[in-house]
Amino acid sequence: MTDNFTALFNTYSWEQIKQSIYEKTSYDVERALGNSNRTLEDFKALISPAAAPYLEQMAQLSRLATLKRFGKVMQLYVPLYLSNECNNICTYCGFSLDNKVRRKTLSPMEIMQEVAVLKEMGYEHVLLVTGEANQTVHTEYFKRVLELLRPHFALISMEVQPLDTEDYEVLIPLGLNTVLVYQETYHREDYKKHHPKGKKSNFEYRLETPDRLGKAGVHKMGLGVLIGLEDWRTDSFFTALHLEYLEKKYWKTKYSLSFPRLRPFSGGLAPKVEMSDRELVQLICAYRLLNEEVELSISTRESVVFRDHVIGLGITSMSAGSKTNPGGYAVEPESLEQFEICDERTPEEIKEMLKEKGYEAVWKDWDRLLQ
Amino acid sequence: MLTIADKVFNSRLFTGTGKFSSAEIMEQALLVSGSELVTVALKRVDLKDQEDDILSHLNYPQFNLLPNTSGVRNAKEAVFAAQMAREALETNWIKLEIHPDPKYLMPDPIETLKATEELAKLGFIVLPYIHADPVLCKHLEDAGTAAVMPLGSPIGSNKGLKTIDFLEIIISQSNVPVIVDAGIGAPSDAAKAMEIGADAVLVNTAIAVSRDPVKMAEAFKIAVIAGRMAFEAKLGSINSSAVSSSPLTSFLDD
Numbered sequence: 110m111t112d113n114f115t116a117l118f119n120t121y122s123w124e125q126i127k128q129s130i131y132e133k134t135s136y137d138v139e140r141a142l143g144n145s146n147r148t149l150e151d152f153k154a155l156i157s158p159a160a161a162p163y164l165e166q167m168a169q170l171s172r173l174a175t176l177k178r179f180g181k182v183m184q185l186y187v188p189l190y191l192s193n194e195c196n197n198i199c200t201y202c203g204f205s206l207d208n209k210v211r212r213k214t215l216s217p218m219e220i221m222q223e224v225a226v227l228k229e230m231g232y233e234h235v236l237l238v239t240g241e242a243n244q245t246v247h248t249e250y251f252k253r254v255l256e257l258l259r260p261h262f263a264l265i266s267m268e269v270q271p272l273d274t275e276d277y278e279v280l281i282p283l284g285l286n287t288v289l290v291y292q293e294t295y296h297r298e299d300y301k302k303h304h305p306k307g308k309k310s311n312f313e314y315r316l317e318t319p320d321r322l323g324k325a326g327v328h329k330m331g332l333g334v335l336i337g338l339e340d341w342r343t344d345s346f347f348t349a350l351h352l353e354y355l356e357k358k359y360w361k362t363k364y365s366l367s368f369p370r371l372r373p374f375s376g377g378l379a380p381k382v383e384m385s386d387r388e389l390v391q392l393i394c395a396y397r398l399l400n401e402e403v404e405l406s407i408s409t410r411e412s413v414v415f416r417d418h419v420i421g422l423g424i425t426s427m428s429a430g431s432k433t434n435p436g437g438y439a440v441e442p443e444s445l446e447q448f449e450i451c452d453e454r455t456p457e458e459i460k461e462m463l464k465e466k467g468y469e470a471v472w473k474d475w476d477r478l479l480q
Numbered sequence: 481m482l483t484i485a486d487k488v489f490n491s492r493l494f495t496g497t498g499k500f501s502s503a504e505i506m507e508q509a510l511l512v513s514g515s516e517l518v519t520v521a522l523k524r525v526d527l528k529d530q531e532d533d534i535l536s537h538l539n540y541p542q543f544n545l546l547p548n549t550s551g552v553r554n555a556k557e558a559v560f561a562a563q564m565a566r567e568a569l570e571t572n573w574i575k576l577e578i579h580p581d582p583k584y585l586m587p588d589p590i591e592t593l594k595a596t597e598e599l600a601k602l603g604f605i606v607l608p609y610i611h612a613d614p615v616l617c618k619h620l621e622d623a624g625t626a627a628v629m630p631l632g633s634p635i636g637s638n639k640g641l642k643t644i645d646f647l648e649i650i651i652s653q654s655n656v657p658v659i660v661d662a663g664i665g666a667p668s669d670a671a672k673a674m675e676i677g678a679d680a681v682l683v684n685t686a687i688a689v690s691r692d693p694v695k696m697a698e699a700f701k702i703a704v705i706a707g708r709m710a711f712e713a714k715l716g717s718i719n720s721s722a723v724s725s726s727p728l729t730s731f732l733d734d
Contacts, residue, residue, distance in 0.1 A: 176689045178636050180499020233526075263523075329582075356583060361553060363582035402583045467501045475523045478564045479551045 113320040114354055115313050121350070123296055126153075127343040133157035142166060147399050152349050155395035156342045164391055171394035171423040174401045182469045184404075184426035185456060186234040186266065187227055190435040191215050191254065195240025197307030199293075201335065201371055204240040206307065214245055217257055219440045224261055226438040230430055230456045233263040233473040236289070238433075241270035241309055248276040252283060259284040264475035266331075270308065271318035277325035286475060289331035290318045291369070295347035296339040303338060319351065323359030328480070330355070330362055331406070336389075337371030337380030345392055349399060365404035365426070366396055372410050372451070386415055390422060397423035409450040416452050420466055429459035482679050484657050485573075485605040485626045487544065489516050492674065493704040494546070494659060495697075496684025497534055498524070499636075505693055507537040513697035519546040519575050519682065522561055527568035546607065548575035554588070555595035562599055574599060575629070576608040585635045589616050593623060600624030609661055612643035614650050621655055628654065629682065631662035632673065636685045638665025641672055651677040667696075667703030674707025675715060 141151035192214035266287035500506035547565035612630035633639035657679035690696035
């Protein structure tokens with residue numbers, strides 16, 4: 110096994126993978142559906158256009174596999190945006206350096222104001238989000254935030270700039286349980302186009318972030334791509350390849366996948382590639398049929414109707430009541446959002462909706478004492 | 481009746497509390513199951529909150545709570561978690577689960593043995609979740625375990641007793657109760673485990689994710705009773721060739 114994912118990644122060609130996905134036939138799809146231990150070749154078939162007529166069958170199988178492994182429960186989490194300061198230019202993001210908006214990083218007192226609202230909502234799992242501003246929002250800042258938040262939440266996740274292994278090694282004992290790091294796209298050239306400036310423009314550094322997390326011994330990591338930047342089928346194949354590599358190498362770590370579709374933001378880029386709701390369901394089911402244990406997460410980017418219907422098809426966790434701006438819950442509700450959310454229901458409303466569907470909302474699935 | 485440490489159990493069906501669609505359905509199913517030992521994941525409950533949604537639905541005198549350490553990755557974390565559970569839930573019973581592998585939740589035999597030794601010294605009634613490893617079971621006995629909980633197949637898989645050959649060895653040589661844990665997917669699996677001489681079974685997923693968990697809980701209750709009865713009555717031996725009910729030599733007895 111190679112020392113990091115880049116070495117494996119470099120043995121693949123984007124164009125060849127793309128071609129092999131689009132060449133899959135109904136025979137390949139049927140064979141993939143019939144297999145009990147599915148491979149990445151089967152996954153290619155399941156995400157291919159040839160699988161479209163088999164969507165209902167995929168959904169039925171995905172539902173059964175998800176029920177067996179996860180039961181009739183749904184994990185709930187909420188994002189807490191700490192800062193919109195960012196030194197990167199990302200063509201699709203509201204926090205981009207060239208987007209002229211007022212920048213804000215929450216102070217400890219402001220963080221606690223936000224926490225009070227989230228606790229009132231019932232949350233025990235919080236996801237900390239920032240832009241990438243290494244001068245102000247850095248490891249020392251995260252240390253202070255974790256110390257502040259740890260007594261109040263059972264589980265703390267983070268979606269911030271990629272850090273070095275040593276940084277993660279400092280933060281994990283302070284209560285950092287999960288780190289989400291999306292590659293955005295595995296298309297090297299397009300990645301450069303969308304990230305022309307800032308530390309984020311280093312494709313390899315981002316690609317190797319899960320390796321650094323694995324070496325640091327993180328409990329859980331979340332992977333994914335930003336759907337809309339490039340061909341979603343090819344990007345999803347590379348996500349699956351990355352997941353397979355990581356699961357074998359960092360076998361003590363748990364994994365989750367997310368499927369953020371590019372959403373409007375102020376001054377933003379229209380998606381290059383549109384993914385329909387039908388295709389997103391196909392992708393969710395394909396991931397579940399490839400991997401029965403991976404957690405699949407859906408955010409409030411998606412519509413009410415869509416979110417209500419994908420419950421039971423493979424999704425195991427969802428956010429609710431989210432604000433995507435720093436201070437959005439209490440301090441400064443009107444500040445700029447990173448992206449527009451689509452499902453604006455309160456956590457209580459989501460809990461009721463889950464109940465009507467025969468699911469239980471799970472607020473707590475970890476405990477500080479276990480870490 | 482089954483005795484583990486200082487407790488006597490009328491029911492040999494132990495149950496779990498995960499994966500139910502609501503705490504109310506969980507409560508109904510567990511009541512119908514007749515179970516007297518109910519395992520709860522420390523990571524799911526709020527130890528500080530008496531009104532915790534799961535714990536408040538288990539507040540019956542017949543339910544003995546068995547906190548489990550699911551989520552810990554080594555002996556050190558397990559011992560700490562057990563101590564916290566003892567303080568909060570006022571029980572020295574602990575289901576020891578150490579699975580550093582979050583994919584298949586395979587138990588770590590080395591860390592489990594270490595933790596059992598330490599917890600037993602600290603006065604815990606330890607019920608370790610383990611692979612169906614006969615040698616490990618003997619080491620655990622020496623370490624002071626109160627029972628052993630070998631898996632039938634991977635947790636939540638509903639695949640049944642894939643480890644049956646090893647379970648039979650464990651049962652044949654064990655000096656502590658053997659509780660078959662994990663993988664039991666159908667009442668017939670539970671009955672089979674009881675028929676081969678398991679002292680009890682622990683069932684969660686098969687009940688929780690069935691279409692009617694309450695009815696399924698009852699089915700498991702009956703199956704466990706039937707399996708135990710069959711074990712006590714002694715099953716007939718299995719032969720590879722037919723044995724006539726009118727043997728060829730019977731004329732010699734005439």
